[in-house]
Amino acid sequence: MTELRLHRLAFRVGCAGLAFLAGIAVTHASSCPQPDALGTARVLAVDAAFFPRVGLKNFPETLPLADYEVVLTFDDGPRPPNTDKVLAALAQECARATFFLVGRSSAEFPKLVRRMAAQGHTIAHHSWSHPMMSQIPFEQAKADIDRGIAAVEEALKGASTGTPSTPFFRFPYFDATPAILDRLQSRGIVVFGADLWASDWENITPEQELTILTERLEVARKGIILLHDAQARTAAMLPAFLRYLHQNGYRIVHLVPAGARKNAAVPH
Structure with a gap:
């Protein structure tokens, strides 16, 4: 009986390993031309089928990061001049991040959205108008999310579409409802x-x-870090924080989507 249990455990572990490999594709990041820069250690391609909701402050699981691995994420942009300063600090250290953009701001500053993408950052979504989703009707929340996605895509590519190139979304204020969470999961969008x-x-x-x-960070030792590129204090703080990461042995992990175009179509 004990031997049978061990075989079953080994099978389950093996299946979990296969699911992990299918959900996260790992590649090495490109070399950095800047001397003594922090750099980007590796790239993870995240599949919503395996990681639909991540972040331990909000959900039961997060991305499988090793100790001293961090993911840099920024909300509420683009907003000059603060976003420009954030991009400059990241470029100086060859560090790549994920930007969760507000649709209204993206429509106002499309060149800044394209600059983010040109510098290799991942462009994700943060609604059109940054509302508290639980305080508005479901249809209004759905429309605000879809309009935000369309605005970011138009700023990025010059064509409005409800299909996100990168199916990553973060709720404003982390304020979600079960119905909206389920809708995003059905679309293959990672929350x-x-x-x-x-x-x-x-x-x-x-x-x-x-x-x-x-x-x-000294307590957590790793994780998805939330910052706001729209904040002047964050733009001023970021160069020192990136230096801290480098001097203390932290490694940047850059997130990209897996199968974005196939999985993120807007349902009829």
Whole structure:
């Protein structure tokens, strides 16, 4: 009986390993021309079929990161001049990030959206108008999400479409409803929470933000980090934080979608 249980356990572990490999494709990042830069250590292609919702602050599971691996994510942009400063800091360190963009801002600053993409960052979605989704009717929430996706796609590619090139979405304020979560999952869109954040929406200085973030990272040791490129304090803090990551042995993991075009079509 014990031997049979062991065989069953081995089978389950094997199946889990296959699912993991199918859900996350890993490649090495390209080399960085900047001397002594942080760089981007590797690239993970995330499949919504295996990781529909990630971020331990919001959901039961997160991405399978090793100790000292971090994913940089930014919300609420694009918003000059702060987003420009964030992009400059990332470029200086050859670090790639994921930007969850507000559709209304993307329509206002499409060149900045295209600049993000040209620098190799992943362009994701954060609604049209940044509402509290639980405080509005389902149809209105659905329309706001779809309009946001269409605006980002138009800014990025010059053509409005409800099919996101990158099927990654983060709810404003992390405020979701079961119905909207289910709809995004049915479309093959990964919903992102976060594993830790810098509380950069609070009235704090860049120095205080850096202290908060590094102290939290010392405890967590890895994870999906939430920042806001629209915030001036974050733009001012970011160069020092990237230096901290480099000096303390952290590695940047860049996220890209797996099978985005096939899985993210808008349902009729």
